[in-house]
Amino acid sequence: MMLSAQDTEVESSVADWARLAESALTGLDDADFRTRWRALAALGTLGDAPSPRRDEVPRPGPVTGAVAAVEGIGLAGTEAGLCYAMASQRFGIQFPLRAVLPERTWRDLGDVEGGEVLLCHALTEEGGGSDPLSMTTRAERQADGTYLLTGRKSFVTAAPVADVALVFARTASERSPFALSPFLVDLRAQGVERDGPFPKTALVEAPMGSLEFTGVRLPADRLVGEEGSGLALLTVTTAWERALLLSYALGPMRRVLARTVEWCRSRRHFGRRMGSSHLVAARVSDMALALHRSRELVYRIAARLDGGARPRQLSADAALTKISVAEDYLRFAQQAAMLGGVRSFIEESGLTADLLTPMAASTYAGPNDLLRVTVARELGLPVEN
Ligand SMILES: Cc1cc2nc3c(=O)[nH]c(=O)nc-3n(C[C@H](O)[C@H](O)[C@H](O)COP(=O)(O)OP(=O)(O)OC[C@H]3O[C@@H](n4cnc5c(N)ncnc54)[C@H](O)[C@@H]3O)c2cc1C
Structure with a gap:
């Protein structure tokens, strides 16, 4: 190559x-x-x-x-x-x-790059995952300019271990694009409680939990940007996620492809090596194709961001990248599981398949079904969520 x-x-x-x-x-x-x-x-x-x-x-x-x-x-x-x-x-x-963020505010968060301060992105609530405008968590401005934060965020990656959360909260009651605002919340502050980690079936090593805010007082400078800019920031954070989050799957896919090739070369049945079957070879090629397509898409959009493209302008391409890589990741894992036979379902076999982690990719950073709706809308169809 x-x-x-x-x-x-x-x-x-x-x-x-x-x-x-x-x-x-x-x-x-x-x-x-x-x-x-x-x-x-x-x-x-x-x-x-x-x-x-x-x-x-x-x-x-x-x-x-x-x-x-x-x-x-x-x-x-x-x-x-x-x-x-x-x-x-x-x-x-x-x-x-x-x-x-102004440089000073970023530095005040502490050593994020060095790994001493861990951040989490707190958007989802029990009652509203795909639909952020249905959130009930609210931040009420007080006479002294501070905010009082009340509500509960659920299914948040790293919430049980994080130090600071980027929390999206309602600062106006109506269902308007300007009703939400983003805040940086110190998770050691009074009035913050966490649940979790609770056991899950995908990405099992990433601790997930809930954050409960009971009248947490936030200084005015914890507001990110302007009041009402929550949805605008969310468009940017989700564009970044949709474009690049699935880069985490590329390394594991490469390892699984390598071990599957090795398995197909060494496994013998019907008096020959398994990899000499054309059907087996085609499945391995399909896995390579899924990995190739995913890498190309992720690195291409990364290069566009390096080239100065603004995430907001890339939101449709980011959605297409996310759908494509998530679906390729799942098909890839299914092919590997098929070729591993019974060993795919045996712990410590060296060929254990994890199908739920790729499946979860169809849900986070915007469910694929809803992203399809967004893409079709951008293409001009009169379709709403
Ligand atoms: C591994 C993982 C990590 C996560 N980490 C975080 C995190 O760090 N922070 C955070 O805030 N959240 C996080 N989440 C939550 C995630 O953002 C939500 O799961 C997601 O927004 C979808 O919400 P929901 O699960 O409530 O799905 P729902 O909104 O209940 O939708 C479920 C399904 O219904 C269908 N559907 C619903 N409405 C429509 C429609 N209008 N059109 C078409 N189809 C529709 C879709 O198939 C959709 O997948 C995480 C989730 C997972 C799986």
């Missing part, structure tokens, strides 16, 4: 991150989520340094570099839940917030 100079740089960068991640996590198999998070963050995976390459080697842009870092830690065999949580913070919170 011919690789362009840009592909070669990215490939080298992914390999470097993989090597570094593997060594950083050595001896930490039984460590908790935050310890493993810190070990990876200490390498610079969450920072601006886009690549651990030597200086004389041209580096990919910061967004492409961040995707390569996420792919690399996955390629090292890091658990999918940790890769997902890191990608979620990096793309769904860090990049969008850095673009809107």
